[in-house]
Amino acid sequence: MGVLAYYLEDEGLATVTVALLRPHVEIIRPPRALWLPFELGRPFGAPNDTVFQSKVLRRALALFERQDGPHILEDFDQDAPNSAPDPDWRCAIDTDPPSFGMRPEDVDPEQLIAAAEAEISAIEIHHEAARRKFGRSAVGLTPWTLAENIAALSGFLRGQSKASWHPDISNAVARRFATDDITALYTEAASAGAGAPNGDQLTLWFWQRTAAGKLVLAGLAKALAGDDRGAKIVAEKFTLPSRLAPKLGL
Amino acid sequence: MVRLADLPESTQKRWRELDCPQFDHSPWVEGPALSQRKIAMVTTAGLSIRGGPLFQGGADDYHKIPEDVPDGNLLISHVSINFDRTGFQQDANVVLPRKRLREMAAAGEIGACATSHYSFMGATDPLKMERNARALAVELKADGVDSVLLIPV
Numbered sequence: 001m002g003v004l005a006y007y008l009e010d011e012g013l014a015t016v017t018v019a020l021l022r023p024h025v026e027i028i029r030p031p032r033a034l035w036l037p038f039e040l041g042r043p044f045g046a047p048n049d050t051v052f053q054s055k056v057l058r059r060a061l062a063l064f065e066r067q068d069g070p071h072i073l074e075d076f077d078q079d080a081p082n083s084a085p086d087p088d089w090r091c092a093i094d095t096d097p098p099s100f101g102m103r104p105e106d107v108d109p110e111q112l113i114a115a116a117e118a119e120i121s122a123i124e125i126h127h128e129a130a131r132r133k134f135g136r137s138a139v140g141l142t143p144w145t146l147a148e149n150i151a152a153l154s155g156f157l158r159g160q161s162k163a164s165w166h167p168d169i170s171n172a173v174a175r176r177f178a179t180d181d182i183t184a185l186y187t188e189a190a191s192a193g194a195g196a197p198n199g200d201q202l203t204l205w206f207w208q209r210t211a212a213g214k215l216v217l218a219g220l221a222k223a224l225a226g227d228d229r230g231a232k233i234v235a236e237k238f239t240l241p242s243r244l245a246p247k248l249g250l
Numbered sequence: 251m252v253r254l255a256d257l258p259e260s261t262q263k264r265w266r267e268l269d270c271p272q273f274d275h276s277p278w279v280e281g282p283a284l285s286q287r288k289i290a291m292v293t294t295a296g297l298s299i300r301g302g303p304l305f306q307g308g309a310d311d312y313h314k315i316p317e318d319v320p321d322g323n324l325l326i327s328h329v330s331i332n333f334d335r336t337g338f339q340q341d342a343n344v345v346l347p348r349k350r351l352r353e354m355a356a357a358g359e360i361g362a363c364a365t366s367h368y369s370f371m372g373a374t375d376p377l378k379m380e381r382n383a384r385a386l387a388v389e390l391k392a393d394g395v396d397s398v399l400l401i402p403v
Contacts, residue, residue, distance in 0.1 A: 001294060001400045002270075003376035004383050008292075008398050009277040011387030017400040027270040030400075031278055041334030043401050047341035050350065057350045057399075061360065064284050064397055070276035136322040138339040140300045173306060177327070188339050199334035238307075241331050243258050 002028030016063045018043055018056075022075075029071045032063040038080045039199065045080035048134075052081055082196055089195035093126050095119060097211040100218065107218045109157040115211035116150050123189050123212075130192035139185045141177040146185055149178040150212060153219050156231075172223075172230035176238050179216050186210060203241065207248055216240075217248075261332065271377060282361075287397040290364030290390050294372030295338075295345050295403035296328025305329065305371040310378040312386055316366045317348070326403075330373050333403055345403060364395045372403060 002025050005015040009031050017033040019025040020040055025033045036056065038045050044053040059076060066072055098115050100107045124146060131137045142149060143165050152162040152175050164174035187202040197205075207213040216239065223235035240250070257265070281287060292312075296305045299319055304327035315324070321342035326335055337344040346367060354360045368386060370379055390398065 007383035070278040199336040
């Protein structure tokens with residue numbers, strides 16, 4: 001962000017940068033910066049907490065009034081509310097994924113695909129509840145339904161790649177977007193019920209407790225063992241959050 | 251809270267070793283009081299509009315997000331999976347606080363919101379974004395924007 005601030009300020013626009021990684025702004029030194037001690041992915045701290053979001057925004061925009069440049073770096077000294085795990089949260093969706101090892105030969109693809117397909121209707125019911133609760137959904141990178149996104153991953157496990165919907169998007173990248181949509185749909189569905197799970201709780205539930213999560217992991221293992229370079233890159237770098245891999249025993 | 255020390259060692263190493271550029275001069279633009287400023291927001295969250303183009307690896311362009319696009323049509327197509335997305339799923343304002351900025355404009359705390367906000371994808375080397383960033387500055391000034399809030403993800 002600091003680099004973009006430099007280009008825009010150099011073009012005559014005043015900038016304020018909010019930063020989540022303090023060491024980077026210490027080096028780049030944009031004109032005005034506010035470091036926020038929040039989780040990556042949540043620069044305004046907490047979803048649906050309008051008071052806290054406004055507090056962060058006001059504090060950032062106040063830096064426009066400062067005249068003691070050319071380099072200002074301030075710290076926001078309050079943690080984001082509700083960022084800790086909710087110890088009482090249990091996902092209301094009943095899932096019972098089959099258990100496999102991470103080697104491709106450990107997986108029974110048809111059993112796993114059948115389990116993922118069997119989850120779809122329950123997940124969709126809870127997802128609709130989440131859509132009503134939050135008034136939105138972040139699912140929709142692919143033009144496919146949940147069943148079609150699952151089919152894209154199932155096809156890969158069966159050695160029958162589902163064709164991408166767009167000529168500029170490779171089949172491997174299409175599967176990545178399908179994975180992002182599946183993950184979003186499941187974690188939205190899981191957040192429809194009671195409790196206040198944090199991001200890691202929702203995400204770990206997807207990877208540990210659902211057949212769809214296991215389906216993605218099985219595809220990841222197959223891609224890593226195969227010779228399709230594009231699929232390998234997507235599997236290595238753009239599928240499983242690195243901070244969660246140790247918690248999944250990977 | 252996620253500080254660098256809270257992240258896995260491999261992630262810490264990657265962030266620490268990231269080559270951050272330094273510049274040989276320090277631009278500094280002054281402006282009117284906050285209550286007179288027209289403000290745009292630029293995020294690197296890799297935001298796309300539902301049905302529109304998606305970011306792919308190495309993208310150095312930006313997506314325009316007109317003010318009348320509802321939050322329900324904002325998606326994240328960022329290539330990185332190493333940041334939380336569940337907050338955005340529940341409330342887009344945790345990434346791009348358009349409603350909060352509109353509230354400040356309505357209360358007279360800022361002059362006005364820009365006609366559009368913008369998104370790059372932060373996984374790309376920002377030095378490769380220079381041409382598009384400078385082109386964006388022209389677009390922002392044509393909208394009467396004088397101040398920009400830059401937001402990471």
